[in-house]
Every structure is written in structure tokens, then in C-alpha cells.
Amino acid sequence: MPSYETVIGLEIHVQLATRSKAFCADDASFGGAPNTHTSAISLAHPGTLPRLNEKAVEYALRLGLALGCDINLNSSFDRKNYFYADLPKGYQITQDQNPVCRGGQLTLNRPAPKTMRIHHIHLEEDAGKSLHDQDPQFSFIDLNRAGVPLLEIVTEPDLRSAEEAAACMEAIRHLVRWLGISDGNMEEGSLRCDVNVSVRETGDPAYGTRCEIKNINSMRFARRAIEFETARQIEILENGGRVEQETRGFDPAGGFTFSLREKEQAHDYRYFPEPDLPPVRIAPEMLEAVRAAMPPLPQVLEQEFQTVHQLPAHDTEQLVQDRQTAQYFQHLVSEGNPPAKLLANLVIHKLLPWAAENGLALADCPVQPAQWREFVRLIDSGKLSATAANQQLFPALLQQPGAAPGQLAESLQLLQSSDLDWLEKLADELLARYPDKAAEYRKGKKGLLGFFMGELMRASKGKADPKAATAVLVARLG
Ligand code: ADP
Ligand code: MG
Numbered sequence: 001m002p003s004y005e006t007v008i009g010l011e012i013h014v015q016l017a018t019r020s021k022a023f024c025a026d027d028a029s030f031g032g033a034p035n036t037h038t039s040a041i042s043l044a045h046p047g048t049l050p051r052l053n054e055k056a057v058e059y060a061l062r063l064g065l066a067l068g069c070d071i072n073l074n075s076s077f078d079r080k081n082y083f084y085a086d087l088p089k090g091y092q093i094t095q096d097q098n099p100v101c102r103g104g105q106l107t108l109n110r111p112a113p114k115t116m117r118i119h120h121i122h123l124e125e126d127a128g129k130s131l132h133d134q135d136p137q138f139s140f141i142d143l144n145r146a147g148v149p150l151l152e153i154v155t156e157p158d159l160r161s162a163e164e165a166a167a168c169m170e171a172i173r174h175l176v177r178w179l180g181i182s183d184g185n186m187e188e189g190s191l192r193c194d195v196n197v198s199v200r201e202t203g204d205p206a207y208g209t210r211c212e213i214k215n216i217n218s219m220r221f222a223r224r225a226i227e228f229e230t231a232r233q234i235e236i237l238e239n240g241g242r243v244e245q246e247t248r249g250f251d252p253a254g255g256f257t258f259s260l261r262e263k264e265q266a267h268d269y270r271y272f273p274e275p276d277l278p279p280v281r282i283a284p285e286m287l288e289a290v291r292a293a294m295p296p297l298p299q300v301l302e303q304e305f306q307t308v309h310q311l312p313a314h315d316t317e318q319l320v321q322d323r324q325t326a327q328y329f330q331h332l333v334s335e336g337n338p339p340a341k342l343l344a345n346l347v348i349h350k351l352l353p354w355a356a357e358n359g360l361a362l363a364d365c366p367v368q369p370a371q372w373r374e375f376v377r378l379i380d381s382g383k384l385s386a387t388a389a390n391q392q393l394f395p396a397l398l399q400q401p402g403a404a405p406g407q408l409a410e411s412l413q414l415l416q417s418s419d420l421d422w423l424e425k426l427a428d429e430l431l432a433r434y435p436d437k438a439a440e441y442r443k444g445k446k447g448l449l450g451f452f453m454g455e456l457m458r459a460s461k462g463k464a465d466p467k468a469a470t471a472v473l474v475a476r477l478g
Pocket of ligand 1: 154158210
């Protein structure tokens with residue numbers, strides 16, 4: 001049996017976090033009692049006219065700049081005609097011929113580093129929601145979502161596995177949250193995906209025929225749908241059949257895809273330029289203003305953390321998990337050249353869990369960055385063991401957020417000592433207590449140093465500075 005390769009392209013829909021809808025002032029927020037975020041415009045009453053939400057355009061520019069797209073200063077809207085109960089106008093306003101962004105690329109870190117190409121990004125409006133599970137006899141329609149602005153990110157068919165497809169969705173979710181243009185919440189449908197899948201024999205330069213799986217709203221479903229679809233298409237080919245181009249659905253309970261309809265052709269939608277909206281002319285000044293207000297991108301900060309602060313990729317990935325964390329860390333390392341690795345440990349292993357447990361942001365932490373810098377300096381200088389710092393000083397500081405870490409550690413008797421007289425006294429006591437072991441050490445059993453260190457730390461109740469203690473022991477034993 002020949003080996004096959006899966007080829008995947010995604011059409012990712014991102015709901016924009018604007019306050020109002022794409023073409024009217026209705027509330028665009030999620031939820032609300034059904035059909036309350038609906039004016040005559042959302043309901044498509046005759047004679048109403050759309051008016052473009054400038055914020056939605058700004059958000060499109062942010063994403064386009066972040067993905068290195070060519071920004072189209074002269075885009076325009078088209079009508080995509082189809083009949084569906086949750087589409088009151090009988091058409092969707094979208095960008096078909098002339099999208100706001102073209103090209104661009106996205107770099108994935110997982111499963112292996114890879115740069116994939118973006119085909120284009122266009123603006124459009126969402127449809128309402130049909131609810132089929134509320135009543136045995138009737139379907140219900142909630143038009144609150146009708147007209148909420150979306151960006152559709154269409155990728156090139158550059159993905160080769162379910163893992164890469166999930167990584168791509170994750171990267172987009174991370175980016176739109178970072179840019180503050182969407183909450184990226186998949187459960188609430190703010191991020192959804194159509195997954196295009198084809199297979200071909202490994203090495204074949206031509207793509208196979210693809211199927212489009214509609215409306216996937218979780219990474220796990222995307223993975224399972226791709227795996228199922230890959231196996232299904234391979235089986236067809238192995239049996240000498242041909243994959244039909246079609247639109248399919250995914251059944252999450254059964255884990256299978258099923259045919260919805262033959263793939264429609266563009267002419268089925270009878271696209272034509274939207275006559276009720278003028279073309280979108282983006283002033284160069286607007287583009288420059290958006291560019292100037294862009295936050296530093298996560299990959300740029302990650303690179304900076306690795307090169308300037310010498311942090312491992314495993315840490316930096318966690319530090320750029322969201323913009324707030326990255327900014328907080330930047331602030332921590334910005335002054336006085338504190339040990340960056342210890343600050344990274346503090347943020348990743350102590351502060352982020354603390355924030356999550358308390359439902360707070362890092363910036364809300366009552367202990368100030370200057371205090372955390374002192375906290376890690378105590379560890380770095382050997383005055384405080386990492387264990388005592390994390391297990392005792394950390395919670396104590398949060399209890400007394402005004403305290404100076406050094407003084408607090410002292411009053412809690414946590415400070416380690418490198419006081420030579422004291423260490424030598426402890427070492428001599430040990431040598432007197434274990435003369436046989438000392439003799440063995442002197443005969444060459446150097447591994448016993450660990451035994452003496454353990455005993456010394458115990459005798460000092462963990463307060464001996466390990467470096468100084470080792471030096472004293474080696475001198476006394478040698
Ligand atoms: P259409 O306009 O008919 O929807 P496009 O060519 O714009 O088709 O592609 C839509 C999506 O399908 C894109 O994400 C693209 O990457 C993906 N795609 C195109 N060809 C293939 C293929 N042979 N296998 C998998 N995905 C594909
Ligand atoms: Mg399409």
C-alpha cells in the first residue's frame with residue numbers, strides 16, 4: 001500500500017470584539033436574551049441600510065499587520081446570496097473579490113517549527129443561530145449574532161497533519177487575543193473553523209480532491225475530523241474510487257464526518273458588489289496610526305527574552321502566553337539587572353498559579369515588582385534557599401504585601417548563613433560524630449561529601465548557604 005500525505009487548508013472565522021455590529025449599532029456582545037440585540041437593520045427590514053463599523057476595519061488592519069499581509073487600502077464588499085432561516089437578509093455581506101488583506105504568513109512552533117502561508121483575510125458578518133434542540137417540534141432562531149463582525153482567515157493548503165492544523169488554530173487564537181481584537185472563545189463560537197482536507201500519495205506534486213468540513217468549534221474536534229477524513233479518503237483511493245469534492249459535517253458524538261451537500265461553486269452564490277455600501281478607502285494615515293499603536297508581537301518578545309535574558313524556549317513560551325504576562329515580566333526585568341531566570345521561575349511557577357487561583361491579573365498583585373526583584377536577589381545571593389523562598393517567604397509576602405522581603409525573611413529566620421565560624425563549628429561537630437566516615441572520605445570515597453552536606457544542612461535547619469558549607473566541609477575533610 002502506498003503511503004499517503006494529508007493536505008489541509010483552514011478557513012478560520014474570528015468574531016471581532018467590537019461593541020456594535022459590523023453594519024449597525026446593535027450590541028455585538030455574546031449572549032443576551034434571544035433577539036434583544038436586534039434592530040430593524042439586524043432584522044433586515046426593507047429600506048434599512050448598512051453602515052460600516054470603523055473599529056472592525058481597524059481590527060482587520062491589526063491582524064493583517066501582525067501576519068505580514070499586504071494591506072489593501074481599497075477593499076470592497078460583496079453580497080453572497082443564499083437562503084437560510086438565520087440569515088434574515090437572504091444574503092451575507094462579505095468580501096469576495098477585494099478583501100482587506102492578502103498574503104501573509106504565520107509561524108507555528110508545534111509540532112515542529114514551520115512557516116505557513118495565509119491566502120487572504122476578509123471582513124464579513126455573522127449569521128444568526130438556529131436552535132434545533134429546544135423543542136421536539138420546532139426550531140428556534142436567535143438573531144442576536146446576526147451581523148456581528150467576523151474576520152475570515154483563509155490559509156494556503158500548507159498544513160500536513162491534524163497536529164499542525166490544531167497548532168494553527170491555537171496560534172491564531174493566541175494572536176487575536178494578544179491583539180485584543182477577539183476573545184477567541186471557541187465554546188461561545190468566537191473562533192470557528194472550516195477544515196479542508198485532501199490526501200495524496202507521498203511525493204505526488206499535485207493535490208488531491210478536497211472535502212470541506214464545516215463549522216468546527218474545538219481543536220479536539222478539528223483533530224478528530226481530520227483523522228477520520230484522512231482515513232476515509234485513503235480508503236476510497238485504495239478501493240480504486242475517486243474522492244468527490246463536497247461539503248461535510250462532523251458529528252462530535254460519533255467522531256465521523258458526513259456529507260452535507262455537493263460543494264457549491266462561486267456562481268451558486270451569485271456574488272455581486274454590495275450596492276448599499278461604498279468601497280472601503282483606508283486612509284494611509286489610518287493605517288499608520290494602527291501600525292504605530294500595535295503592541296510588540298509575541299514572537300518578537302519571545303526572541304528578546306531568549307537572546308537578551310538568556311531564557312530557555314520552554315520558559316519564554318509561557319511568558320508570552322498572553323500579553324499581560326509578557327508585559328508584567330518585561331516590567332520585572334526592566335530595572336536593576338535582576339536574575340532573569342529566577343524572575344521567570346517566579347512568574348511561571350508562583351505568580352501565574354497565584355493569579356489563576358485568585359481569579360486576578362498579575363498586575364493586581366499587591367506585592368510590587370521592586371519587592372519581587374529583591375525576593376529573587378535573596379535567592380541569587382545565596383542568602384535564601386529557593387525552597388524557603390517559594391514555600392515560606394512567598395506566601396508570607398502575599399500576607400504582608402508592604403513588607404521588605406529581606407526583613408521579612410530575617411524575621412521569619414529564613415536567611416541562610418555563610419558565617420564561617422558557625423559553619424566550621426558545625427562541620428567540626430559532624431567530623432567528631434562520624435570519624436569513620438571522615439576517614440573513608442580521606443581514603444578516597446569522595447562521594448561521602450554528599451552525606452556530610454546533608455547532615456550539615458540538617459544541623460543548620462536548612463539555613464547554611466550550600467556553597468559556603470561545601471567549601472568549609474571540603475577544607476575540613478581534606
Ligand atoms: P473556495 O474558494 O472554493 O472555497 P479556495 O481555493 O479558496 O476554495 O480554498 C479554500 C480553502 O481550501 C483554503 O483554505 C485552501 O487552503 C484549501 N484548499 C484548497 N485546495 C486544497 C486541497 N487540495 N486540499 C486541502 N485543502 C485545500
Ligand atoms: Mg471557501
